[in-house]
Amino acid sequence: MTIATPSHHHPAFKFLLTLALSLPLLAQAAEPLPSWNDGPAKKHIIEFVQAVTDQGSKDFVKPQDRIAVFDNDGTLWSEQPMYFELLFALDEVKRTAPQHPEWKTTQPFKAVLENDHKALAATGMDGLMKIVGATHTGMTTEAFDDYAKTWLSQARHPKTGRPYTEMIFQPMLEMLDYLRSQDFKTYIVSGGDTAFMRTFAEKVYGIPPEQVIGTTFVTTYQYKDGKASILRTPKLAHNDDGPGKPESIDAVIGKRPILAFGNSDGDLQMLQWTAAGPGKRFMGLVHHTDAKREWAYDRQSQIGRLDKALDEANQRGWTVVDMAAEWRRVYPYDAATTEQVQ
């Protein structure tokens, strides 16, 4: 590593400055991805990153084009027994029920209030959209932000008893850090509500609000008596699932990612779109194979079904991360299950 210092030719200065600037790089180089076993996934990730960041490589990509996109549910945090945002919506129905006496006799709300999962399931996608509409819209962006933050700070997962924001994947956190240390810009592109994910993405993943892309509702700017606010309406603006993912990537980022990571068929189009660009690309899938430390599910799952995307990944040689085999640790609060050979 040489640094041009046109106005300071003293060799000692050059050496010291070089050393000072190298320290963060050395720290990173020591061991990226410590919670990953030395399996094929870790090898693929590091090989890819080295190829696109090495100035001498034929696969070199300029820093401003190092766009990496990650699904959230099932990719950066868990998604069982159902998407955490749906658990938020169900809790919100219960919390706000006193202001809606009619919910006692109206589906899908009646089913939620009576914990009647069968009746709730029978209301289908229509019922789901009513629940999401009632809990996510009809309020200002500031009010929604407050509700979501309050819930995230108080709610606990039914199986682990942990706050949802602790049920994030330590190996993926390390991957995000590693990519950012190599001048990648890391984005979330997920079916979750953009505003919901923004309440924790920066604190938990180090991903700022402007790099969180998700499902959105039409909003309305309001200005009364000098007070400005933005109202969330129940009208869906963009469904950020399946083909909606490359569409939102194009609309919001305007560049094609060189790395995409998902875990379900809803991520397939994002992976295809990433793969279809020129030059070296990385496509990855988290495969939930670990019933002991997390959950095991794929082709038949209601939530996070991984079927067509798994076939395409296998056919095309995309990286499929076998969670049970490749992750030494799942959550940050877990002890590492295997000692890695240095």
Added chain:
Amino acid sequence: MTIATPSHHHPAFKFLLTLALSLPLLAQAAEPLPSWNDGPAKKHIIEFVQAVTDQGSKDFVKPQDRIAVFDNDGTLWSEQPMYFELLFALDEVKRTAPQHPEWKTTQPFKAVLENDHKALAATGMDGLMKIVGATHTGMTTEAFDDYAKTWLSQARHPKTGRPYTEMIFQPMLEMLDYLRSQDFKTYIVSGGDTAFMRTFAEKVYGIPPEQVIGTTFVTTYQYKDGKASILRTPKLAHNDDGPGKPESIDAVIGKRPILAFGNSDGDLQMLQWTAAGPGKRFMGLVHHTDAKREWAYDRQSQIGRLDKALDEANQRGWTVVDMAAEWRRVYPYDAATTEQVQ
């Protein structure tokens, strides 16, 4: 300025490192905004930036919250005799007319082909949307990008004879650079088509695609025979004018700006939204007062009407930039009109 160097206590090292790290700051401090006269606008801008970037100031804002938004047409480049993007659309109607023989007898296309401005104006907003739809949609994002880039490289402005991308405001370029040197993130938030603006914003303004927010059309992801593309459809997704500006800022950035700059009533809501946040804020308007070097227009103009926003700016003490008085130079290719006293 002191830098902690825990592992290197040699005083010479400390001094040299401090000096090396200070050089960019000193270069910047020498003279920000050289194309601005020492008038009130330059003073307000510098005072604001110093207040929010000085760690000891009560108005200090963390770098990640230094969000600055700029309108494009009339704020960063000229917009007369009509929005440049409309001139592109009219030229595109002519270029593609051979593929649309029916346009010879159908309005608004007939009027465009016959240069009949009166008949064109008579088709109103409906005619305009048809022209925009025919020239901006019904093609892949890649094809549109090609058309726009080709036009921008070949077309010349009817009055100046210059490429449109040279008719940008030198004082605003300096302001963008100055803000970025102080860790601001600069965004465009404009009524223009996002994809159109992205074809030149990075090269011309240093604003990358992901920081360009504008009017958008619904797109459709397509995947056939292993080839992925995104089709632009004529359905409007978001009209980024007036109240659409705070709405898109919230949707895309998810943070409230601390600085907003516009030039017309279409920017009023963005300025209000910025002003309504806590802490120190900067709201600015470019006032086109210079018929000699650019154009002079405000309350009665068809394009870029500045009326209500001018009243509100005057009432609330926002910064109104009198172009004739405050800008030493308008376009980068102009000679400076007045010598600034150092």
